Amino acid sequence: MDVAIVGASGYAGGELIRLLQTHSEAEVVTATSRALEGRPVSSQHPHLRGYTDLAFSNPAPGDIDADFVFLAVxxxxxxxxxxxxxxxGARVVDLSADYRLPKAVFEAVYGVPHTDYFEAPYGIPELRRDEVRGKQFVSNPGCFPTGATLAAAPLARQAAYVIYDSKTGVSGAGDNPSATTHYPNVADGVNAYKWTSHRHLAEMKQELAALGSSAHCFFTPHLVPVNRGILTTAHIILKEPMGQEEVEALYRHFYQGEYFVRLQKPTLSAVRGSNFCDIGVESEGERVVVVSAIDNLVKGAAGQAIQNMNIMCGYAENDGLKVPPCLP
Ligand SMILES: NC(=O)c1ccc[n+]([C@@H]2O[C@H](COP(=O)([O-])OP(=O)(O)OC[C@H]3O[C@@H](n4cnc5c(N)ncnc54)[C@H](OP(=O)(O)O)[C@@H]3O)[C@@H](O)[C@H]2O)c1
Known part of the structure; x- marks a missing residue:
């Protein structure tokens, strides 16, 4: 299957090219960048030298010739x-926020008009696999909502309050440098940002509601001086207390058979470079603390997008995604 990546010079685009090297059915034939048109992909992604001879191109949307397209813009x-x-006729996964929310919610949250709206399944495969299967177009979830929602999902119906506290690595902001991501402003520090107003909160609320939850949901992100990863601590205040054994059994049952969810004490370095989401739970009765760890560029972006592609196309769900994490 011929694959095109729009936005291939970015972090998520680079990860798509890397991971697809080991896919048994997909070959990347087009990698776009407006700024780097004509230059080898390896000039921007030196770790991929020897894996691809492609050069960046800049075709108009109607001129992209591929069976499957990832939008990493x-x-x-x-x-x-x-x-x-x-x-x-192409099948498409969009990694951006453009199709994750209903039109009116998108326009309110992002403060811009949507000029070409249609509905797309929200592709967290562990929760919505049947909606993704066989579809032509799927919207890939945000990085924070992926780790947060997977942490809370098994307890969604039992929760009165869900409070997500997330720490993210700097690659979450993309390849374009800014004052926020400038080295001296990030190194040796931890900063809370958008304390009550991060745009991903809308997706988190949407997914809890889709799981049948009536919980009030809150979210505060923090930027930490690492390249990759999101560690989310979900404080789940229950309607009725639950003990440790009961909570553990619930999570084991909920994620039984899920290749990419591992129930173990989460740490960023144990998922780095991989599509795994590691989840740990600890109950103190009324409050259950659930911690999840993902790589924001893989399970939070490119890896989950490939997982969705595999489900859409009927391939093995972990094709191209069996690379082990890289520790330390
Ligand atoms: N970074 C993450 O952890 C993460 C996680 C989940 C989802 N995402 C989402 O994935 C998308 C890509 O993120 P990223 O971090 O890879 O961003 P990035 O590093 O800034 O890369 C953006 C890519 O899009 C291209 N591009 C920018 N504006 C464009 C336009 N108007 N038309 C066509 N191409 C354009 C850029 O190349 P040229 O400017 O040269 O064309 C570049 O290849 C974003 O929507 C982001 O929100 C990112």
Whole structure:
């Protein structure tokens, strides 16, 4: 299957190229970048030298010739591509926020008009596999909502309050440097940001509701001086207390047979470079503390996008995603 990656010079695009090297059915034939058109992919991604001879190109949306397309571009850019690609018959996963929320919610949260809206399944495969299977277009979830929702999902219906406290590595902000990501502003420090107003909260609330939860949901992110990873501590205040054994049994049952969810004490370095989400639980009766760890660029972006592609196309769900994590 011929694959195109729009936004291939970015972090998520680079991860798509890396992971797809080991896919048994998919070959990357187009890697786009406006700024790097004509230059070898390895000029931007030196770790991929010897794996691909591709050069970046910059085709118009209607001229992208591929069976499957990943949109790894910023929000508001993806909506310029999706319609034309789908009309041309390609299957598409969008990694941006453009199709994760209903139109009116998107416009309110992101403060911009949506110029080409249609509905797409929200692809957290462990929770919505049946909605993704066989579809032509799937919206890939945000990185924070992926780790947070997987942490809370088994207790969603029992929860009165869900409070997510997340720590993210700096690659979550993409390849474009800014004052926030400038080395002296990040190194040796930990900063809370968007304490009560991060845009991913809308996705978190949407997914709890989809799981039948009536819980009040809150979220505060923190930037920590690591490249990759999101560690989320979910404080789940229950309607009725539950003991440790009961909670553990619930999580074991909920995630039974899920290749990418491992129930063990989470740490960022144990998932780095992989599509795993590690989850640990500890109950003190009324409050259950659930900690999850993902790699923001893999389970939080490119890896989950490939997982969705595999389900859409009927391939083994872990094809291209069996690379072991890299520790330390
Ligand atoms: N980083 C993460 O951890 C993460 C996690 C989950 C989801 N995402 C989402 O995935 C998408 C990509 O993120 P990223 O971190 O890889 O960003 P990035 O490193 O900034 O890369 C963005 C890519 O999109 C291209 N691009 C930018 N504006 C464009 C436009 N208007 N039209 C076409 N191409 C454009 C860029 O190349 P040119 O400018 O040269 O064209 C570049 O290849 C974003 O929507 C982001 O929110 C990222």
């Amino acid at each position: 910023p929000h508001t850019a993806a909506m310029n591509y999706a319609g034309a690609l789908l009309e041309g």
